Amino acid sequence: MEKVAAFWRDLTLKPQGFTIVVAAFLPIIAIVAMGPAVPTMIEHFANDPDARGKVPAMIGAPGLAMAILAPFAGMMVDRFGRRPILLVSTLFYAIFGAAPLLLDSLDQIYASRLLLGVAEAGILTVVNTLIGDYWEDRARKNWLFLQGLLGPFIAAIFSLIVGYASKAQWNGVFYVYLVALPIFVAMLLFLFEPKREVAPLAQVAAPPATAFPWASALQVAAVTLFASMLYYVFIINGALVFKEVGVTEPVRYAALIFVPSLFILAGAAIFRLLAMRANLLQLGVFMLLLGAGLTGMGLATTVPVMIACLIVQQTAAGMTVPTLIGWTQGKFGFAHRGRAMGIWTGAFFLGQSQSPRLVHALDASQGSMQNAFLTIGLVGLAGATVALALLASGRKSA
Structure with a gap:
């Protein structure tokens, strides 16, 4: 209490x-x-x-x-x-x-x-x-x-x-x-x-005019686009991947994903636990969970295994947006924060629009939706590996 x-x-x-x-x-x-x-x-x-x-x-x-x-x-x-x-x-x-x-x-x-x-x-x-x-x-x-x-x-x-x-x-x-x-x-x-002069609300002193930090903005855009495309894979294609393990009725599908969807709350809790830790740790953990969940759904052969992997994916989904927003907000001061969040928003919704195109292309080329999930999940795990490897090398922030 x-x-x-x-x-x-x-x-x-x-x-x-x-x-x-x-x-x-x-x-x-x-x-x-x-x-x-x-x-x-x-x-x-x-x-x-x-x-x-x-x-x-x-x-x-x-x-x-x-x-x-x-x-x-x-x-x-x-x-x-x-x-x-x-x-x-x-x-x-x-x-x-x-x-x-x-x-x-x-x-x-x-x-x-x-x-x-x-x-x-x-x-x-x-x-x-x-x-x-x-x-x-x-x-x-x-x-x-x-x-x-x-x-x-x-x-x-x-x-x-x-x-x-x-x-x-x-x-x-x-x-x-x-x-x-x-x-x-x-x-x-x-x-x-x-007001700039009352910026201590966010403990940011009113800075003199400075050039916009394009390197940081491009980093934010690239990571956000990558994460967003992974984030929307299940949201848009969930019913199709469950169909490949025998779940064909919409009512049954809705019932099966109800409990796993509640694990978004667990993801929010993990975000809060890690919120004051290194940015690379936060990014690495949610990409690890997201990649593992998608990879598992790609390999699943039964409904219970699919549900277990969905729980992992939904936990990651609960971390994704607050982690990305918190990371971006911390990289920019008052003078440039609006433009930075505009770039973040554009990258996130560009990922939303392009994720179904990517999944459809992989589904067509690899023969099944599960194979598409598997490939994208492995890419997510690779992203997590990069973030955690940078953290292990001594870098504290991204």
Whole structure:
């Protein structure tokens, strides 16, 4: 109980923290919320011969826009400030997210989803920047840990809401995006623009103008792209790999992955335990678990073995995002943090868009989805080996 009390005391600026944690899930809703609505939308647009292709493409459209625009959003954040861009982006998120309630054309809906991605690029870049601005390292890691704990519950709640909304009407899913409006009000009430002269909030002195550290930015982009492509392998292709060990019914698949998915919470806990340790250790551990889980699923011949390996992979998934964000935030000072988080966001969502292409290519060339998982898992283990070898050689940071 004493540790819990100490953790709670470390969570300074609580109204700001909870507002940012909830706002950080707005871009995730764009993917999570749409999944259960896909069959309903395909059925509604049955007269469109391309509906089976257009509807899934519509889901991924915001991620594509984020991958392209987030680095530019980061530049604007550093130049024009955090709070104004976040407020405008959140308001546009509600408008563009709910726009399909008034549309009845897949092409128009796709366009609205691209505009939604523009808003999401601003939201995710700013909230991750503010976590670095508002808090010093220890408290920053605590808020990232709390974000990791809340993620599975928020995703589950929205999936449930979407299921009922889609049953009520074909485009009912888009009402979910109006949740941005109360979050917008909370931002107006609680969030403040961090000033360079009060940078001690994050124990960063107001530095003179310096050149942007492109070497660090390129390192962040490369590692994040690599990790993101591994991270999305199971999220996008999980049902297909389970099918190869005999799980063909969607209901059975959903039931089998329920308990393993809870191990995302274990991953968040491991992140908190390692949060004050060397960055290379954090990166090495989550890549080791992620690579081991994917490799195991590639080799599994029975459902129980597949589930055991999925537990390992989901534990790694719980570490991935907070580890990458915390690592990136610590590499950049106030003057460059917005641009850095924009580059991080762009790299992460570029990985989201390219991961299915990589998996599909490996599946086609190697003859099965399990072989694709095996190959990618081994690549993940290689990445972990590099990080841990650098750590063992005496390097403390990356």
